[in-house]
Amino acid sequence: MTASVKKYHQLRTDVIKHLYYSKMLTLTELSHLTHKSLPLITNVVNDLVEDGYILEHGLAPSTGGRRALTFLLNQDKQRYIVAVAMDQLVTQVVIYDLLNHARTEPELFKLPLKEGPAITQTLIKFLKDYISRSGIPIEQILGVGIGMPGFVNAAEGINHSFFKVEGERSLNKHLIKELGLPVFIDNDSSMIALSELKFGAGKNLKDVMVVNIGWGIGLGMIINGSLFRGHSGYAGEFSHIPLSQSNKLCSCGKRGCLEVDTSLLVLVERAKTQIAEGVSSSLEQLFLDDSKLHGDHFLEAAKAGDPLAVSILADAAFLIGKGLATLIHIINPELIVLGGRGALAGKMMMAPIQQAIHEFCIPRLAEQTEIRVSELNADSGLLGAATLVIENCNFN
Incomplete structure (x- = not known):
């Protein structure tokens, strides 16, 4: 295969990718996104229409001139x-x-x-x-x-x-x-960060941090519009920032990691301990149901306003916010997205997270960073x- 043929095949793939992420585009928009000439893009799109990958969809909304034809992927292509x-x-x-x-x-x-x-x-x-x-x-x-x-x-x-x-x-x-x-x-x-970049809150943004709140506390990093992996591919180990004041051993073998005070597993155990000590909570009955994970029960209870769940979640969220303040100082992101399983109770976490950021982050930097709860939820x-x-x- 010659170099020119390889480039043409790559351009076919790039056109399909752009339509996959944007759903519907005109030839001019595809030309702009691929940085290729309009005649070349027209030829590629015509080939993809002939091959069944792309369908003509209709005319784009009027912008004052002649309405352009739009294209989208063919869901019946059977791929x-x-x-x-x-x-x-x-x-x-x-x-x-x-x-x-x-x-x-x-x-x-x-x-x-x-x-x-x-x-x-x-x-x-x-x-x-x-x-x-x-x-x-x-x-x-x-x-x-x-x-x-x-x-x-x-x-x-x-x-x-x-x-x-x-x-x-x-x-x-x-x-x-x-x-x-x-x-x-x-x-x-x-x-999860890639899904936010392509389909969620991070679409069309350059610098975004996506916090994966779950059984651990993960982090996906979007730097300059692309997924950032670091030198060896392991960037984003947010769970292991040494912020805990306890002496608990983390799953990584170290002590003091953020994870030992903020993971859902830890929050569930903390709730069970307090219930055993006599604290009243709807979680006592919820934890008897093993058809769902106890972490999901905990998040649902917090969302419903259970005082014990809300209190425990708020403590963890404050510590997460302290970690985010560190990230803001280092990365200066435009947006932080709260995602993963914990996004179910994300709005409950916003106040303590913001409180920690106000307490530990330089105001000039904090004011430039928006924090949102993911809208992709379980699909991310x-x-x-x-x-x-x-x-x-x-x-x-």
């Missing part, structure tokens, strides 16, 4: 993405089409990542079964995107924290071999996983 969003206890999966419409019923199953090497085979078995039950032929699936906790080196396909593979250094290669599909893995907090991890596939595949 699909398996999106997998994992946290330390639960895994979600869904299959999207190119318009991010769910083509299968999303499923959630409990998969505690600390259970050891067997979890790799458990995940593979579940994904094989889910794909098989979908009825979608393998050849129509573009790939599998997986956002997972841990120290993930996306370039090498290795998770240094979980999913050890016997005889194979790369988890990515092992999954490709087992599933018979392209597979891409990345850190869960990075994927899945959308990020789907985007991971789009970013890494070719449409030729």
